[in-house]
Amino acid sequence: MKPNQDILAELSWRGLVHQMTDPQGLSQLLREHSVTLYAGFDPTADSLHVGHLVALMTLRRFQQAGHRPVVLVGGATGMIGDPSGKSQERNLLSREQLEHNIQAIGEQLARFVDFHCGSTSAVLVNNYQWMKDFSYLDFLRDVGKFFPVNVMLAKESVKARLESDAGISYTEFSYMLLQAYDFVYLYDRFGCLLQIGGSDQWGNITAGIDLARRMRGVQLYGLTCPLLTKADGTKMGKTEQGALWLSPRRTSPYRFYQYWINVEDADAGKCLRFFSQLSQQEIEELDRSRAQEPQKRASQKQLAEELTRLVHGEEGLQRARRATEIFFGRQIDQVSQQELEEIFADIPHAQLPWSRLEQGLPLVEALVEAGLCKSKSESRRLISQGGAYVNNRRVAETETVLTLQHLVTPESLVLRAGRKKYAVLQFQK
């Protein structure tokens, strides 16, 4: 079967190609055949994050172009720890933790690749399945024999660690062999010819290609995507709360949506190319819009909408939008407790006895109880400077006392400090 579009051309205008082996050979292969390719994700946490999105979306594009993606979740490699791009030796994860992580990540993947679409259906594999019964002696004889240590030492990931004080353990040093063998195994099992990954995976990917040539005498291919960085060179996807996760449990759809809405103009074009389904023409249209009428932020809106829908579904997108309306709207009127809970799910909640509100709770104290101010003096300062809001309505009098009338649901009210810091105060009878 033939693929339905020239995927390499597509990836390259999107800026998704960092490096590849044998560009002519690979290009021809991908134009003429539907290829099975794979990308691996180590289950270091129970969710993928934005950093994984580049490879994930690339895998998705390959599938849309008529190729078959294999997604490898590294139950075995996750036990070892990839030294690539890491300055420190990793802590080993427990088996139970890994098991849990693999399960959770497996569920997330279905959002990105289709597991039920005939001949190009995605396949989910776990390298623990084929590594667990591979004995140490067999592995050394059958795989280790093909790895010249001097070549391994020359790999960037190893070299960096050798030169640092942290050093590298034999365990992490061996990581490369496992990933290399994965590629050979997937070739045997699925006829997998291409491995893709982030640019930090180049060393591991080429190790697999070398191993396949030595063990099977075949030519496999590798392609890496650039890392997702901002215009200033720093990594994208970092927030004050840590990484931007794909799991709604770790990063709410609202926060996820907000992250993309707030992407800087300088990074928006790149993000659109990386992540959106828009055509080149449509993206160039948005580039123009960004230059001529930046205040519209059409690019950011498009990006936030598409990605939130993809990662959290239509419902998640609606929730994020509704929360945005409330957060940036004027005033919070009657909302149901449930709705409020949902919208403010990931902002701090403080619980106080009902009697406090009944007898009148000074706003100064409420702000401290809610964790928005460290002391009453700070509260007074905030209020007198016009930075305090009750249910999104500015309150500038330091003597304000909260009463039952301020409730916005039968038991809660919403405090805000400054532009974006919120807290819910909940009163219990």
Added chain:
RNA sequence: GGGGGGUUUCCCGAGCGGUCAAAGGGGCCAGACUGUAAAUCUGGUGGCUUAUGCCUUCGCAGGUUCGAAUCCUGCACCCCCCA
């Protein structure tokens, strides 16, 4: 081993016995402007029952004095010079 300098509020840094909760800058917070941006501007930046009041803070522990971040003694740590 000898000599000299230092340790200040989140950071840098002024402080030379009372007018020091301590200059100035940075950061941070709030406000205005704006695009939920950047830049800019304004205000704030120890705590308390907001008081021209009290309490805690200037490496640590003592002392002198009506009064100390400022003077003295000891201790700890840091830097420099000589050996």
